[in-house]
Amino acid sequence: MSGAALFVLLLVVTNGLFGATVAAAFLRFNDRLGLPAWPLVLAGLGLGPFGVSLVLYYALALWHGIPNAVLLALPLLGFAGLAWSAGKGWGQLAVLMKRIPPLLGDRSMWFFFLGSAFIACITFVFLANKPLIDHDVLEYAIQGGIFLRDHAITYQKHHFDATSGFYYVGLHGFAFPLLFTWEGLVGGMFELRSDLWVRSITMWYGWLLIAFVWSLLRRWDRWMAVAGGIALTVPIGFLFLITVYHLDSFRIFFFTVAFAAFIALLQRPSRERLVLFALLCGAQTFIHSIGAILGGLLLALALVLLSVPTHTRARWGALAAGIMLLMGGVHYVADVFLGTGWIFQDLIWF
């Protein structure tokens, strides 16, 4: 197998199948969520690669020395179980997919399709010509490789690797480094070392972010979605967001969908919307420290402003906090008490 074949395999399975599984699971509950279908599907697609990171995190943190075969099987089994439980959500997802070809007749959507094709071209050009060379992403890549080599995630005051002398200075949740672990794990099965798929994650979440904003604006007006798409994507910072290999598109996508879920929760409070909000908010927490801080603020504000009785507020608060911890927030608790101290140490700005 070549690096390109591994890339296609991971793209189809992790982004496609796993993402579609979460999307179908969300759609299954959408009669109770009462949310627009497309933004919900896009949020689900984003949770595919993230879900793999989360499974790997718990496996490596709780079972040091876990065999590769078991580590590989856990995400597959987890998503297979979710796919089975998604039930009628698959039918709803199929109906939505059938609505895509007729959209070609809508001239406003040509901008979206052309833009998507352009991003696909950019992705191809960058993957072919730009290796991993930038500082931060290399830090994540090396740490992800160390997780795989050691078959363990441990918490210690200093993330120092005695074998190489590498010191991981990152303080954020491990969602992004664990994507390197995943590609290394799957590649290792075929005796391949590649980072093509993880490099494409930058563009994948950049595209999901554009699609999500587009799908929201299109609810008002299809041509306003075009104008909004232009306003979002023309700044130089956004060009860098989707071309410079980093975790920012991953982080900002989940921040944006979590904020949308926050607004939806306040507009019409329900237990289902609270769970969705907590899932998405927890995801952005596990990616980056700034997401952890903003996620905490979102949760606090939601609890203050929710128009529900006090005892419901308390129950919902505990439920949401619990889900956010399970979605990766627990990393920061462990890091504060067992590890580096997180942001409560003397920070070094690079």
Place this chain on the structure above:
Amino acid sequence: MEHTRTIRRIAWALLLAVVALTALYHLRWLPVARGDLDPALFSRGIATPLLLWLNGYLATFFNFQYLGVMGALCLVPLIAGIFIWKRLEPWQRGGLAFVWLAVAVIGVFGGFNYRYALTLQPLFTVAGFALAWRIFEGRERSGYIAAMATVCFFSTVLAMEHRQRTWHAEPTFSSPDTKPGTLKERLDQGPQDLDGMLKANGVAPTDTVLVNNLPIWYYVTQRPGVYYWCGSDQLFLADGKPFLFRGRDEEGVLRYLVDSLHCRYIFSTEEYNGYQRAFQDFLDRRTDLLYTDAHGHTLHRVKDTFNR
């Protein structure tokens, strides 16, 4: 009716004000050459007190260089929201309160990095256009929405033009869009065949090398390194992050490197070397330059220590 008309006039005035602001920002306030400014602060666009506010603490709204104008367009509605707080619905209050808190957090965390300020841009884009949809009607609505997108485009044109001027005025400016060479050469600025270069320069696979903030060392080689960042003068060791130069003279640094860290080689870049005067002086006086590549990666060897 009169009230609505006033709000629409304010919205148009706001759009014109943002055009003027982004033009001033790119054409007057943002320097094109480093001059005497701090290199680190210049590269982050926060080298003057005004820019420290625009691109630092308030970057979410005003970092036109990277973020466009949607943040600036949302600023006035966000301020107005505070004054009509009691008339807002719970979800509007939640959104408003969160944005202000997020701006404060990002201002503290992201005062040096546009990437953090980018966090709120999708949110501002949706909010800005949704607000325009609500304020305007009919053809004026279409006109305003088109004008918003046009102003975003205009701001990016100014930012690109500023990059071109910086490229011509500042010899140290480096970016793939302004570099010569093929696309691959411009995008791949990493060291080429690092292991081969080290072998050719006599560095044994077991020799420990001081690695100045270049994690690619650990990604592409299996060689031991001591991680260091001259910008903060900190070594990253098993038991902490001690300083290398602080509290030591050059002789002391040399002894510490060779006797305690067992390092005789230093892998860095010409750009990074300039981040600390003491480090640059040490390289100039106490080491021999063995190798420099086209992208500025450097390999130095500590002088006259091999007989000790």
